Amino acid sequence: MVLHKNYKIATIGSHSALQILKGAHDEGFSTIAICLKGREKPYKLFKVADEIITINDYDELMKIQDKLIKKNVIFIPHASLITYLGVDAVEKFKVPYYGNKNILRHEADRNIERTWLKNSKLKVPKIFNNPKDIDRAVIVKFHGAKGGKGYFLAKSEKDLKQKIKNFPEEDYVIQEYIDGVPMFIHYFYSPLTDELEIMGFDIRYESNVDSLGRVSARDQMALPKIDPSYVIVGNIPVVIRESFLPRIIQMGENVIKESKKIVKGGLWGPFCLEVILTPNEEIRVFEISARIVAGTNPYVDGSPYTALKYNEPMSTGRRIAREIKTAIKKGQLNKILG
């Protein structure tokens, strides 16, 4: 009797679900995609889901919990779950859940997140709580479901007050603008083996900021409607200069070590540090995602880094399923469900 065949892997049909469900199949699990009405097609087309459960809105997920528990589901969270359900609801979610729910509040609260990163000895951008203090280029970021839409740059209090008029009553943060290239580091930490892995890197393709170089500076000045925006539309695989790796591994280890001081069990599974690499070769961290990121999606068949470690295709989705399978075999599911 193969024990893990008794379990089903389920996730919300969006974000990185194709990769998660394919990875679960590769490890021998049967799979469920829970889709908003009208969003089922990709999961049918690519045949990654053995079953599709359609819901009318994300709140309905709370109503089908008992049904999922009866099916012996292990639920894999990704950003869509947290964004649309919210931390409160996810904390109440009764279905066995891969990852540590206790860490969610630490990531959701900007101040706690910042302290966590700082205590991990990472260099974070300066935050300006009072616009009067702005003494350098800043990026003004809005929170909520809009993603990077409307983020703008400002150089002074006056400049900020002028530009913010277009966004009344928004919740925003004023962050030092770091000159350099953004890069997204995909890690995986296993509490079963106490090992940190580098799964890969990506750069994001953001509209319209990544196409502004196609418009000459002269035209940008002449066409007043062209303002930068940071709406993510895709992810591009990238390999980092090898000499950055020692620091990058150390950064991941520090984050894990620090997370264990913050909450019982700390952070485990996939996570991502969002960084800017500066012309001085500094690594500045502007965000952490404590779960699978969509930047791992280009690596359904593994990345150059997983190819070094595994002699088989190993996506982050598959790595999660492998971890669950190992935990089931060892009778240690309690170590990875939170």
Ligand code: AMP
């Ligand atoms: P975020 O919503 O924090 O993930 O940021 C969206 C995008 O804004 C990033 O992918 C970067 O392109 C850019 N960005 C965010 N924070 C900074 C920063 N402090 N300095 C420069 N660019 C940033």
